[in-house]
Amino acid sequence: MTGADVVAFMGGFGDATVAGRHAQVITTLAKSYTRGGGFTAAGEPLPDVAAAIMTATARLTVNPEQLIEKVTGPVSRRGGFYSWSLPETAVLNRYRRRAG
Known part of the structure; x- marks a missing residue:
């Protein structure tokens, strides 16, 4: 995934x-979260993992300072990447290797 993909x-x-x-x-x-699960042997994420990465990256990119609320002129943005969202967690947990 490239920066241009995220911006698009x-x-x-x-x-x-x-x-x-x-x-x-x-x-x-x-x-790290999945301990390598959900990635090909070449290290590329599977499509659903790539989607989770895309949405989390978008949140971090739009608010890199991780402010609770960011106002730029008439636009207000809330949130950022604090953790995986519920849908991202659901996807990543499908591949997560757990101890035990």
Whole structure:
């Protein structure tokens, strides 16, 4: 997933370079969370895992400072990446390897 992919997903909003760095971080977090499950042997995420990575990356990219509320002119944004969302968790948990 590239920064340009993330910016396109967000309707052209954001900086592709920053989004690309965020995608790398979120991908690493997802791979760690699932202990490698949901990724191909080449390290690429499966489509549903890629969707979870995309949505989490979009949240981080739109609010990199992780402010509770960010106001820019007439636009107000809430939230950011604090953790996986419920749908993202559902996807990642399908692949998560648990101890025991």
